[in-house]
Amino acid sequence: MCGIVGYIGSKNCVPILVEGLKRLEYRGYDSAGLGILSNGKSTIVKKKGKVSELEKIIDGKNLIASIGIGHTRWATHGLPNEINAHPHPNSDESILVIHNGIIENYRNLKTLLQKQGYEFKSETDTEVLAHLIDSFYKMGNTLFKSVRLALAEVEGTYGIAVLSKNEPDKIIIAKHGSPLVLGLGDKENFIASDINALIGHTTRVVYLEDGEVAEVYNDRFYTKTIQDEEIKKEVFEITMKLDAIDKNGFDTFMLKEIMEQPESVLNSMRGRLLFDEGTAKLGGLEEVIEKLSKAKRFIITACGTSWHSALVGEYMFEQFLRVPTEVEYASEFRYRNPIINSDDAIFFISQSGETADTLAAMKEAKRKGVLCLGICNAVGSTIARESDAGVYIHAGPEIGVASTKAFTSQLVVLALITLLIARKKDLSLIDGQNIVKEFLTIPEKVKKILLLNDQIEKIADEFKHVDNFLYLGRGYNFPVALEGALKLKEISYIHAEGYPAAEMKHGPIALVDENMPVIFIAPKDSTYDKIMSNIEEIKARKGKIIAIASESDDRIDKIVDYTIKVPDTIRMLMPILTVIPLQLLAYHIAIKKGLNVDQPRNLAKSVTVE
Numbered sequence: 335m336c337g338i339v340g341y342i343g344s345k346n347c348v349p350i351l352v353e354g355l356k357r358l359e360y361r362g363y364d365s366a367g368l369g370i371l372s373n374g375k376s377t378i379v380k381k382k383g384k385v386s387e388l389e390k391i392i393d394g395k396n397l398i399a400s401i402g403i404g405h406t407r408w409a410t411h412g413l414p415n416e417i418n419a420h421p422h423p424n425s426d427e428s429i430l431v432i433h434n435g436i437i438e439n440y441r442n443l444k445t446l447l448q449k450q451g452y453e454f455k456s457e458t459d460t461e462v463l464a465h466l467i468d469s470f471y472k473m474g475n476t477l478f479k480s481v482r483l484a485l486a487e488v489e490g491t492y493g494i495a496v497l498s499k500n501e502p503d504k505i506i507i508a509k510h511g512s513p514l515v516l517g518l519g520d521k522e523n524f525i526a527s528d529i530n531a532l533i534g535h536t537t538r539v540v541y542l543e544d545g546e547v548a549e550v551y552n553d554r555f556y557t558k559t560i561q562d563e564e565i566k567k568e569v570f571e572i573t574m575k576l577d578a579i580d581k582n583g584f585d586t587f588m589l590k591e592i593m594e595q596p597e598s599v600l601n602s603m604r605g606r607l608l609f610d611e612g613t614a615k616l617g618g619l620e621e622v623i624e625k626l627s628k629a630k631r632f633i634i635t636a637c638g639t640s641w642h643s644a645l646v647g648e649y650m651f652e653q654f655l656r657v658p659t660e661v662e663y664a665s666e667f668r669y670r671n672p673i674i675n676s677d678d679a680i681f682f683i684s685q686s687g688e689t690a691d692t693l694a695a696m697k698e699a700k701r702k703g704v705l706c707l708g709i710c711n712a713v714g715s716t717i718a719r720e721s722d723a724g725v726y727i728h729a730g731p732e733i734g735v736a737s738t739k740a741f742t743s744q745l746v747v748l749a750l751i752t753l754l755i756a757r758k759k760d761l762s763l764i765d766g767q768n769i770v771k772e773f774l775t776i777p778e779k780v781k782k783i784l785l786l787n788d789q790i791e792k793i794a795d796e797f798k799h800v801d802n803f804l805y806l807g808r809g810y811n812f813p814v815a816l817e818g819a820l821k822l823k824e825i826s827y828i829h830a831e832g833y834p835a836a837e838m839k840h841g842p843i844a845l846v847d848e849n850m851p852v853i854f855i856a857p858k859d860s861t862y863d864k865i866m867s868n869i870e871e872i873k874a875r876k877g878k879i880i881a882i883a884s885e886s887d888d889r890i891d892k893i894v895d896y897t898i899k900v901p902d903t904i905r906m907l908m909p910i911l912t913v914i915p916l917q918l919l920a921y922h923i924a925i926k927k928g929l930n931v932d933q934p935r936n937l938a939k940s941v942t943v944e
């Protein structure tokens with residue numbers, strides 16, 4: 335949610351900032367802006383819409399500066415327009431602020447500042463920061479100190495970057511709840527919401543933690559807490575390459591990421607399967623594995639697509655570990671004072687590792703002293719850093735707002751965790767080895783399903799004009815139904831609902847007529863006969879049926895309108911396969927409707943506000 339970039343060095347910062355904003359645009363794309371300092375002057379350029387709109391107006395301006403900050407916005411307070419776009423200046427535009435997060439007490443602060451004579455131009459909470467910092471600056475404090483003093487008054491979340499034309503040799507940055515990373519170069523330094531914007535510029539990064547403020551010069555930086563204590567920061571090396579965040583010839587990131595899944599699922603399991611021992615090896619869990627295998631209850635918490643993978647995890651844990659497992663929306667978990675026992679283990683699944691609700695749920699759980707485990711994609715993200723232990727899914731950067739490859743990789747990792755703990759418990763060596771063998775077939779099977787792209791595109795063509803879709807599945811494939819419906823909603827804006835197939839009799843069936851397409855996820859597993867009855871029930875009401883079915887199933891073709899066949903595998907791994915046709919179907923429908931699948935309206939990839 336909102337992307338922040340900054341540069342200080344000897345190069346012209348403008349193209350660096352614009353390029354950085356483009357790489358962070360998945361965080362928000364309703365407006366964008368730059369603030370730069372040169373020749374004792376500050377300049378702000380802002381534009382409603384995407385970074386490309388901002389770029390157009392910058393092109394005619396011949397802007398050159400060696401220090402600047404940039405922002406791409408996902409509106410929280412105030413409409414997405416030019417006035418509300420960042421940077422926000424103080425009254426004489428000597429101080430410029432960009433902000434990601436929400437200042438919760440901004441109304442009170444605004445009233446106080448208005449009483450002191452400050453005038454506000456925008457509807458944002460961020461503008462309060464610009465004036466508040468200004469009020470401390472006017473008392474004779476340095477910019478660094480003014481930012482610290484201002485933040486001490488603030489409640490809420492923020493990642494901010496601040497410039498002042500009176501101190502043009504530094505950028506002040508601070509973090510509380512919204513991510514910020516500092517990239518260290520040679521006589522130049524970079525600031526970004528995440529490392530995507532830093533790739534190609536530097537491999538040396540410093541992650542700011544909550545409550546920290548940094549004063550960043552071109553050749554050095556100083557960090558303090560908001561309370562003025564000096565802190566020493568560790569420098570990390572990042573290994574990501576530029577092509578990981580490139581479309582690599584695809585029209586969209588989403589299609590590229592769907593098509594990458596044979597490799598991404600392989601990467602998630604690479605080096606983690608031990609055939610001889612019939613188990614998995616997960617370095618990140620080694621220190622806690624004894625405690626984890628003795629847990630009396632698992633809780634898995636997440637948001638969005640990650641929540642759907644948590645639901646699949648629940649089926650895995652209960653089938654193989656026989657340990658009660660609860661899945662919670664992170665946003666609900668954090669506020670209802672959950673009952674947590676010391677022998678519970680809680681998993682936090684997050685692609686970005688920065689989702690505000692998931693992070694807050696983790697902080698709440700940590701306060702209660704329970705074992706907190708992260709399952710993240712973004713390396714070095716806050717959840718990954720702050721959990722007691724965890725596993726990276728190694729799907730590589732996911733840029734398309736609708737999650738695809740991260741979902742399948744989350745499922746791989748949940749299955750690996752299941753195998754690891756199951757072998758500590760009572761899963762036999764032979765059964766473990768059979769699971770390992772099955773794991774190894776998955777990348778090829780994913781590849782085979784992707785060959786159905788043309789067939790799925792044709793089906794999409796038939797259904798691109800409908801207004802509603804129903805997705806039904808049972809057991810392991812019930813969460814897949816939810817995920818399929820979410821994919822369609824997110825990018826095509828078609829209303830879609832996922833339901834447990836049998837449960838549709840208790841409501842959704844009332845919606846079914848010849849205009850209602852119903853997608854059944856119906857591979858040949860233990861629920862197959864039951865789901866066939868559900869298919870008949872829909873057919874009797876003239877619903878149009880698309881079935882995701884097993885390759886070996888020739889019965890289903892005679893009953894449904896369209897079948898998409900996927901290879902067989904064990905139940906636990908089936909969702910990795912059955913979800914892929916649903917990703918492709920949503921993708922093609924959205925493309926045929928002429929929509930931007932990478933940046934669907936109103937959404938953002940990383941939701942760092944509650």
Ligand code: G6P
Pocket residue numbers: 637638639640683684685686687688689692735736737937938939940941
């Ligand atoms: C947003 C994204 C979804 C994602 C969800 C949770 O809504 O658009 O794709 O599933 O956040 O994100 P996380 O990074 O925590 O997995």
